[in-house]
Amino acid sequence: xxxxxxxxxxxxxxxxxxxxxxLGLAFKEQTRIRTAELPSARLPELARxxxxxxxxxxxxxEEIRQLRQKINxxxxxxxxxxxxxxxxxxxxxxxxxxxxxxDVEGPGIELILQDSKRKPQGDSPELLPELYTIHDYDLLRVxxxxxxxxxxxxxxxxxxxxxxxxxxxxxPVVFINDVKMASPFTVLAIGDPKxxxxxxxxxxxxxxxxxxxxxxxxxxxxxxxxxIPAYSGSTQFRYAQPAPPQEVKQ
Amino acid sequence: MIAVGxxxxxxxxxxxxxxxxxxxxxxxxxxxxxxALAGLDTAFGGWRASLEGRFHPDVFISxxxxxxxxxALLAYLGDRIGVDLFLAAVVTLGGRMFLNLSLIRRYYLxxxxxxxxxx
Numbered sequence: 001x002x003x004x005x006x007x008x009x010x011x012x013x014x015x016x017x018x019x020x021x022x023l024g025l026a027f028k029e030q031t032r033i034r035t036a037e038l039p040s041a042r043l044p045e046l047a048r049x050x051x052x053x054x055x056x057x058x059x060x061x062e063e064i065r066q067l068r069q070k071i072n073x074x075x076x077x078x079x080x081x082x083x084x085x086x087x088x089x090x091x092x093x094x095x096x097x098x099x100x101x102x103d104v105e106g107p108g109i110e111l112i113l114q115d116s117k118r119k120p121q122g123d124s125p126e127l128l129p130e131l132y133t134i135h136d137y138d139l140l141r142v143x144x145x146x147x148x149x150x151x152x153x154x155x156x157x158x159x160x161x162x163x164x165x166x167x168x169x170x171x172p173v174v175f176i177n178d179v180k181m182a183s184p185f186t187v188l189a190i191g192d193p194k195x196x197x198x199x200x201x202x203x204x205x206x207x208x209x210x211x212x213x214x215x216x217x218x219x220x221x222x223x224x225x226x227x228i229p230a231y232s233g234s235t236q237f238r239y240a241q242p243a244p245p246q247e248v249k250q
Numbered sequence: 251m252i253a254v255g256x257x258x259x260x261x262x263x264x265x266x267x268x269x270x271x272x273x274x275x276x277x278x279x280x281x282x283x284x285x286a287l288a289g290l291d292t293a294f295g296g297w298r299a300s301l302e303g304r305f306h307p308d309v310f311i312s313x314x315x316x317x318x319x320x321x322a323l324l325a326y327l328g329d330r331i332g333v334d335l336f337l338a339a340v341v342t343l344g345g346r347m348f349l350n351l352s353l354i355r356r357y358y359l360x361x362x363x364x365x366x367x368x369x
Binding site for chain 1: 251257259266272279
């Protein structure tokens with residue numbers, strides 16, 4: 001029985017059957033994993049949702065702009081009333097100026113920072129490709145330097161830098177006020193042009209490192225008139241609220 | 251004999267893809283694939299052995315089980331100790347499959363040539 005042709009055939013059949021089962025299971029399992037990990041079928045869906053979100057975002061921003069305008073109009077109407085209201089309105093304008101909620105213009109500088117078109121050559125560790133691109137810390141140093149030099153208003157690619165502004169690299173892009181942007185970065189600042197320029201060009205200062213890598217990454221101009229847009233993001237405070245006055249212990 | 255094997259293979263794949271629905275953990279998927287590869291290798295070996303008239307069911311069955319288990323075990327061990335040991339199984343099994351297949355091909359070509367001479 002053991003060496004009979006039929007027995008051999010049976011064994012052969014069973015083994016191939018098991019192999020088929022294993023292959024089929026493995027195939028099914030791999031397919032399941034692939035569809036679970038890479039939702040390629042869902043990509044068009046995601047793209048559509050993304051476009052929709054973007055559109056509604058633009059619409060909401062337009063709404064913010066319109067509402068701001070309305071507030072301005074109402075304030076003006078209110079101010080033209082009593083003397084007291086005029087004083088109030090004036091201090092309100094000042095506060096808005098400080099907060100960066102008004103378009104402003106004045107003398108200042110324009111600084112364009114862009115990724116270098118050159119590629120690092122050689123294997124020296126000093127020639128890291130990171131050195132050839134503009135990063136969040138470059139922008140942070142520039143903003144910090146400008147503020148120190150008395151800049152009264154600063155914007156990067158049209159985004160006003162205010163007290164709550166964050167500047168942060170996320171992959172290849174930089175988020176400023178939660179708006180994505182990439183090189184080139186146009187930094188506008190209003191202040192004493194000479195002081196601003198001098199502060200930025202200080203030896204070992206904010207721009208020195210970039211210039212030493214590739215002078216073309218930095219373009220600095222003094223302008224008689226710079227126009228800087230108002231902050232257009234949300235001004236809602238969700239956590240902080242005015243605190244009652246506190247007695248100071250001496 | 252071969253026809254029997256192929257029918258078995260086809261039947262197995264069909265059963266697995268239609269009837270069997272075993273929810274396996276994802277970490278097992280790689281081991282399962284490897285076990286399937288080892289099984290395929292043994293099956294090819296059996297095919298070759300049967301052509302050469304040296305087919306022993308005991309060798310065949312034990313080879314199938316041990317190879318499949320060893321391949322899966324090797325992959326598991328490799329995962330644990332951070333060495334891609336499953337590559338060893340893939341290379342060995344893949345190489346042997348090619349070897350067996352070439353011998354099978356040669357056998358049939360010889361057979362064909364013989365028949366033409368006689369005919």
